[in-house]
Amino acid sequence: MNKNLFIKEIISNFQDNNLLINEQKSKIFYEFYEYIINENKKYNLTTIVEPIDVIKKHFLDSILPLVEVSNKIKNFNYNNYENIIDFGCGAGFPLMPYLIYLSDQRSKLNFDYIFVDSSKKKIAFITEFISNNKFLNNFDILCVQSRLENLHNKNFKHENTLVLGRAITKFNQLIKYILEFIKLNAISKLSFIYLTGPNFIKPSRALLKNCFGSKYEISFDSYNYEYANKTIKRGVFYLEIKRITPN
Ligand SMILES: C[S@@+](CC[C@H](N)C(=O)[O-])C[C@H]1O[C@@H](n2cnc3c(N)ncnc32)[C@H](O)[C@@H]1O
Numbered sequence: 001m002n003k004n005l006f007i008k009e010i011i012s013n014f015q016d017n018n019l020l021i022n023e024q025k026s027k028i029f030y031e032f033y034e035y036i037i038n039e040n041k042k043y044n045l046t047t048i049v050e051p052i053d054v055i056k057k058h059f060l061d062s063i064l065p066l067v068e069v070s071n072k073i074k075n076f077n078y079n080n081y082e083n084i085i086d087f088g089c090g091a092g093f094p095l096m097p098y099l100i101y102l103s104d105q106r107s108k109l110n111f112d113y114i115f116v117d118s119s120k121k122k123i124a125f126i127t128e129f130i131s132n133n134k135f136l137n138n139f140d141i142l143c144v145q146s147r148l149e150n151l152h153n154k155n156f157k158h159e160n161t162l163v164l165g166r167a168i169t170k171f172n173q174l175i176k177y178i179l180e181f182i183k184l185n186a187i188s189k190l191s192f193i194y195l196t197g198p199n200f201i202k203p204s205r206a207l208l209k210n211c212f213g214s215k216y217e218i219s220f221d222s223y224n225y226e227y228a229n230k231t232i233k234r235g236v237f238y239l240e241i242k243r244i245t246p247n
Helices: 003-016 023-040 051-072 095-102 120-131 134-138 171-184 205-212
Strands: 083-087 112-117 140-145 160-166 189-196 216-227 232-243
Touching: 003 023, 003 051, 023 051, 023 095, 023 120, 051 095, 051 160, 051 189, 051 216, 051 232, 083 095, 083 171, 095 112, 112 120, 120 140, 160 171, 171 189, 171 205, 171 232, 205 216
Parallel strands: 083 112, 083 160, 112 140, 160 189
Antiparallel strands: 189 232, 216 232
């Protein structure tokens, strides 16, 4: 698909799903798409490569839940957080499409945005895209190669952390990684937005209580949704963890 057609597709797909888009942003999405496809020939980044699939299953799939979460989850407000971390980001999903989407909104510049993955190649891929794209200079972005459970960085602002995740590993494993991360970085409040398939089995309160123990208060919520003319079904699981006793 040539650039003009891709841009037409992206504009119409975004508009069909009530997302704001203009020509300038759609060009950045095209550059990201082109970069993914070229790098994917050298090493494995993603199996989703058809242009329409990249638009729907990578770009919309990343942006829609992050835009909608404030309306769907009671009391959720981006302004309550200091940093946003994409856990196991792979080629940058879901955070990179969200940053491109926000690139014309100056109110979104107050966060530290952090990409984390254990893969050196994927972190190098994201780092290079950021350094070649001027619009991303407006954001404070850190790219960290690390296993999630070992992730420690003295530069993190620790109070209110928002973690994003999609397709990382089994959920039971993931919450153990999150607990390790909280302990290692002395985080007092962490929220986790987990993008799921429609058949995701929601964890019971007992399972979560058992994992986090008595030092932490947990609350959670979830919702399912459809997009692309109801052809794609997805879900969001939202988990909030607050430390109630000192470390
Ligand atoms: C299937 S990919 C998904 C990538 C991206 N989140 C997406 O939705 O396209 C899973 C990614 O999680 C990373 N990952 C899995 N376990 C990890 C761990 N313990 N620490 C760091 N990264 C991990 C892998 O390296 C891989 O890039």
